Amino acid sequence: xxxxxxxxxxxxxxxxxxxxxxxxxxxxxxxxxxxxxxxxxxxxxxxxxxxxxxxxxxxxxxxxxxxxxxxxxxxxxxxxxxxxxxxxxxxxxxxxxx
Amino acid sequence: xxxxxxxxxxxxxxxxxxxxxxxxxxxxxxxxxxxxxxxxxxxxxxxxxxxxxxxxxxxxxxxxxxxxxxxxxxxxxxxxxxxxxxxxxxxxxxxxxx
Numbered sequence: 559x560x561x562x563x564x565x566x567x568x569x570x571x572x573x574x575x576x577x578x579x580x581x582x583x584x585x586x587x588x589x590x591x592x593x594x595x596x597x598x599x600x601x602x603x604x605x606x607x608x609x610x611x612x613x614x615x616x617x618x619x620x621x622x623x624x625x626x627x628x629x630x631x632x633x634x635x636x637x638x639x640x641x642x643x644x645x646x647x648x649x650x651x652x653x654x655x656x
Numbered sequence: 657x658x659x660x661x662x663x664x665x666x667x668x669x670x671x672x673x674x675x676x677x678x679x680x681x682x683x684x685x686x687x688x689x690x691x692x693x694x695x696x697x698x699x700x701x702x703x704x705x706x707x708x709x710x711x712x713x714x715x716x717x718x719x720x721x722x723x724x725x726x727x728x729x730x731x732x733x734x735x736x737x738x739x740x741x742x743x744x745x746x747x748x749x750x751x752x753x754x
Binding site: 562564578582597601603605610650651653656 | 659660662676679683695698700701703708711748750751753754
């Protein structure tokens with residue numbers, strides 16, 4: 559069964575534009591380049607516009623592991639980290655059941 | 657852009673089998689019957705086997721609203737609620753950005 563990831567980030571209000579620009583590159587490169595990527599989307603909380611989540615589906619753990627070693631991941635994730643508001647996000651990793 | 661939902665539940669250890677049986681019916685009926693359902697999966701936290709999430713994608717808010725009025729949703733969600741461990745879950749509703 560596939561692996562599902564929900565990675566949440568809280569972004570500073572003044573940094574939302576920069577966050578969205580970098581996150582767009584991450585989403586595009588991941589969907590284009592990463593083998594085993596079923597779906598990789600950026601989403602924004604409808605009740606808190608400073609709360610974002612990357613919602614992911616991977617064919618297996620090996621695909622997710624390779625993604626986290628990719629050039630775009632290792633370059634862009636530290637960039638995105640600079641825009642955080644300080645409120646902790648979180649990464650949940652699930653196995654699909656049904 | 658589509659609507660993404662992540663609905664988390666903590667389940668009692670002795671009720672996992674029953675929870676999985678009812679959740680399977682909910683996942684199957686939703687995917688078969690609900691218009692505007694892009695994806696509706698049950699997933700289990702790899703680091704906490706009593707933590708589950710329904711991870712959803714809907715074409716729009718109207719599709720999600722109709723799902724929540726469906727016969728299977730209104731019948732099965734209260735059933736699933738009986739298996740909760742008491743630890744609060746949560747429902748996050750996002751708008752897809754990319």
